[in-house]
Amino acid sequence: MPPAHSIEDQIIYGKIAAVSRHAGEQLQRISRSPLIAESRAFAAGIVTETAGLVHQIQGEAEHLYALRASTRAMYDHFAYDLEEGDVLISADVYKGGTKGQMLTMVLPFFLEGELTLSPVIRVQLTDLAGEYPGGYHPEAFEMWQESMRITPVKLYSGGKLQRDVQRFVLANSRTPELLASDLDALRASLLQAQTGLRSIIQAYGLSKVARAIGQMKAHTQGQVLNLLPEGRKEWCGAADFSASKASGRVQVRMQREGNLWKADFTGSASQVEAPFNCSEATTSACAVAAILAEHLESLPVNDGLLDVFEFKLPAGSMVNPVYPSATALGYHTAGQAVAAAVTHALNGSGNGEGKFPAVHGAAPLTVLYAPIGTQKQTVPVFLELGYTASASGWGPPVLHSGRRLASAEELEWRSGLRMTQRELAGDEVMEVRVELLDGSWETCIFVPDQADSSGLSVAVESCGEVWKGTVTGLPLSAGATIHYTFARNGGGRPAEKEVGLHGTKG
Secondary structure, three states: OOOHHHHHHHHHHHHHHHHHHHHHHHHHHHOOOHHHHOOOOEEEEEEOOOOOEEEEEEOOHHHOOHHHHHHHHHHHHOOOOOOOOOEEEEEOOOOOOOOOOEEEEEOOOEEOOEEOOEEEEEEEOOOOOOOOOOOOOOOOOOHHHOOOOEEEEEEEEOOEEOHHHHHHHHHOOOOHHHHHHHHHHHHHHHHHHHHHHHHHHHHHOHHHHHHHHHHHHHHHHHHHHHHOOOOEEEEEEEEEEEEOOEEEEEEEEEEEEOOEEEEEOOOOOEOOOOOOOOOHHHHHHHHHHHHHHHHHHHOOEOHHHHOOEEEEOOOOEOOEOOOOOOOOOOOOOHHHHHHHHHHHHHOOOOOOOOOOOOOOOOOOEEEEEOOOOOOOOOOOEEEOOOOOEOOOOOOOOHHHOOOOOOOHHHHHHHHOEEEEEEEEOOOOOEEEEEEEOOOEEEEEEEOOOOHHHHOOEEEEEEOOEEEEOOEEEEEEEOOOEEEEEEOEOOOOEEOOOOOOOOOEEO
């Protein structure tokens, strides 16, 4: 029979988890941004006074390490300079982030003058500067073309809004009113979460809450370790990717040492002058998603999960680029190759499906917007209309499965785009067609080069002309159509040459 405090620990941790889930749900309800309210492009969590992760919910795997890493960067930046009422924000790829247009907000919570559990939310913003609205720039070679960089700063200090900071951030967005409302929604959700945390601490006391967190961390660590393979000295694999004249190989060697799983990406290709590099947080997330595969959604996301894994990511490589390299499309390119290399290694460097299913795959990105300068606010429309089936079954690959597909009604009512087709053609093909009903538009579309192997294609028809694949800043007029074909996903390509990459039995 378990000790009495074990049951109490589960109750306390369950209440803390409910606080982070409720923060995310409230944000969805009150946000005006379709990325947040409809696509679930956010993560919400609770951290300790040292920015250890207590619990996290996330719309997609990209956030797995970034919420904690971004919070740690903010806490380090403001060490000995935090007080009740502060609200910290950061949107920096090189301080724990993954790509531009992503902002993390934390509300430090003090109880009797001591910093304690604090709520954090990380979101993808609709627009935060960059050369093109929305931040998807297939030809970018540095981060400034993708987004504004916000290093850790206080949006509120001691409960008072720092209007100079607010004005500066809003002035660098093409959607200042939408951004202002989203910042308010973020703070409101964090304040509500803070109220929930205060109630839990007051009901049980800090010592019991800390014990419950420690017990769940240890329990989660045990669950993760039980899922990891054994029986070899090392697992090795590699995968290639190519996109818009840039290409490279991701290479990984993994070892299990006691309660640690070490992944060494030495030998991976150098960073590229294109937006296909992966930040440390992105690489770590893609690798862990591949290792835990279908178990990731059922495991509590806390330090017990994250700290099992240790990464060696060479600086200046595409899995850990140096400032100010572009990273906006890294998750969809090199990140998929990271997952492919890990899966390749875990399945014995074979090409067939093994115990570890593929979680990666090709996916297009589409952003539509009014011609720049024609409107007071340029609100981009992100099209997420279908998916390429995963290699191991019907449904999107795990790395693309967190967001919700837009409905035809929402698309036409909100954006003036009519979905004239979304249907399954055969067992493994989804056809989607969208028509622009009125007005003038421009679009940026990114289609990975390896999409051909999976049957994925995107074609744009406007004024009697047809464009296929990746386009940047393409003008469109009323009557133009975008046609998507999604089919079985071949995933990232295992490396063609595997000499010296096979695992060795222990």
